[in-house]
Amino acid sequence: MKKSLIALAVLGAFAGAASAQSSVTLYGRADLNVTNEKAGNDVSPLSTAPGESTTKLNDGGGTTGIGGSRWGLRGTEDLGNGVKAVFQLESGFTADTGAQGQGGRLFGRQAWVGLSSATLGEVRFGRQETYSRLNALYWDPSFNGQTKLNEGNTVSAANAADCQALTGSTATQCASTTTVRSRNYLLFQNFGDRQDNVISYTSPSFSGFRFGAQVGLSEQADDNTSDLAGRYQGVTASYANGPFAAGLSYESIKVADVAAGAPNNLNKTFSVGANYNFGVATVYAGYQRVSDVADGSQITSAAANTVAPSSLIVEDQKSYTVGVKVPLGKLTLLANYGNAKYEIRAFGGQELELRKVALGWNYAFSKRTVAYGTFATRSGDLDDNVAIKREFTLFGLAHSF
Template identity: 35%
Template sequence: MPLKKAALAALIACPALASAQSSVTLYGVADINVEFANHVGAIPSAANGFNPGTSNSVYRMDSGGLSGSRWGLRGTEDLGNGLKGVFVLESGFNLDTGTSQQGGRLFGRQAYVGVQSATLGQISLGRQYTSMFEALANFAPAAYATQYEPVVLQSGANFREDNTVKYTGQFGPVTALAHFSFGTGLALPQTGASAIAVGGNGEVPGAFRRDSAYGAAATYMAGPLGIALGYDQWNPTIGTGSGTFRKAAVAASYTFGPAKVMGGYRWGQNKNAAGAGIARDDFYWVGANYQVTPALGLTLEYDYDKVHNLYGSTQVANPWQVALVADYNLSKRTDVYLSAAYARNAGLTLDSVATAYATSLSLGNSYALASGQNSMVGVAVGVRHKF
């Protein structure tokens, strides 16, 4: 009897003990929509002779319109003396098919562990967002909406990187960020006759620079005013060497009443392993959020890319896009939305050979312009639930 009583007491005590020690939160987003888009072609590749083919209109179901569908685990542990152990494991998935995103990674969106100081900041190690991408998050009018915001053109296809050491510090209204990746784990195929394949697994013995990356950023948020500065560099594998892809950005926002206006500029320059220019552009964006009622919010965004040089051509038509989002909250966790966009001289999200069609490849839905076309329209109606 004493043994049975002891076992029963242990079973009863276990949940309470786990609850007291646990600081793990399960969270996620389920976002899905039905979309129409016109003038859609195939993603150019060696298999189709880099020819996107004839124009088609598509009617499809997409996972992720305003947010990428995901589930994750986030945890902290108090270590004493103002220190905490922290971790995040976040998995992206396709809600329409139940498959994993980010190349089939189990935790492809984020996967890191670190130590956080109440006064000195946080050091984290693993797969993480770049400093510039994180700094610009509050200055992207559509809040990095998966479907139509040109995130890859703005921050680079390497906005998530493997093997990364990252610092984040909060000092009053200023947030400082810096990171270094030993190997980004990003590979983009050749998507045009003059284009090149870039990237790889990185962390190659004897080739420390190959696929490495680093960057830094800072934001200032005080009252209605916000300012961000950022720099990012990726050294992707190109042939047997490594190139140099650089980006720098500045952005600002101002909030008054139910409205927030924001905009920014991003300078970009890509060079091959020999130091010759691959691409040079200036990207601009401007937009606004307006809360019409507590339930209804509107977003308008305009993006423009001034292309100075792309694979040796200086006569490239400059891509631009205008996008609108109407989002209606049915509750604190569930909303319905309408997204629409018109892109010129590139596909939606401004996907083109300049971005190696990285958005289309990642989503599994082509936004490549068909042969002979120079514009694309997209409209989507969806529902999102946050848990």
């Protein structure tokens, strides 16, 4: 909907003059689905006890829909000599309740301004998506949608005895009804999807090759340095030519000290993926290695109220995925398999394995309106102490503007 004056008039807070060399686009998406989820031995995010089945109306971002509901503004201004000013402001919300997303931020999905040149590349400043989220384009048939691998997986102690063994908590703590005996894991990590205070550069295309770099200024202090705690850094490279596309990235983030005088911890993630379009189908594959994970990291986050969260911290993670997308006119079929193995600190480096299989379809009524359905099941084990099995089926509708 490229109507610069109308978009600015509708959003009076952004009122201003638009020249003939400028453009502003108002865009968005509303995505809702009905989800039936059955928990296994873990406590499902939708249910209140292991084994329960729950049906709810959910926003597409909270489950494996097309994507989270959002609205935004993006625009350009021609500055001459092939240089443009560019910006994007994107706000997320949950369409089932109307509540604001990303912790209540007005523009929690993206908020940046920059300069772009066809010959020199593009530089951006502000809140931006991480490379491990962006590069899912190469290994996920739905690109963080119906078959995504970056959703949380809750690992729970099956009983009070396991709770004590896994978390190092007391019998009283594990017997408490307020104790959450669980921890969240992602099959593919993505540094929280987005980072604040990021300065990024993306090169122009060189015969299909591109590269880029990001630095997220932490703006916080720790015991050893003035500005490293929480600093995000990433580099990426990609190639696209005809039916083949591939991308890789290396990212790290400093974790603030957990004790005075202790050294900073540096969490590191390497991701690579590729896809090939055979015409009748596109196949996808990806691999990720996470190392030196530390307490307090944005790589593996604890569930609320978890007792002794360091006990189930992941030290190392190796993940892979394979998938396929099959276009059949207005109908598209999707399938994806993901596998992750985590080395758990509490078990001296022993492994927890999680697996996910997702099958999906979507039907395009038009370029803007899509109906879809997904079935997914997740399973895993932790040395027979903890077992997880969770499956869900959903049907939804998404409309973009």
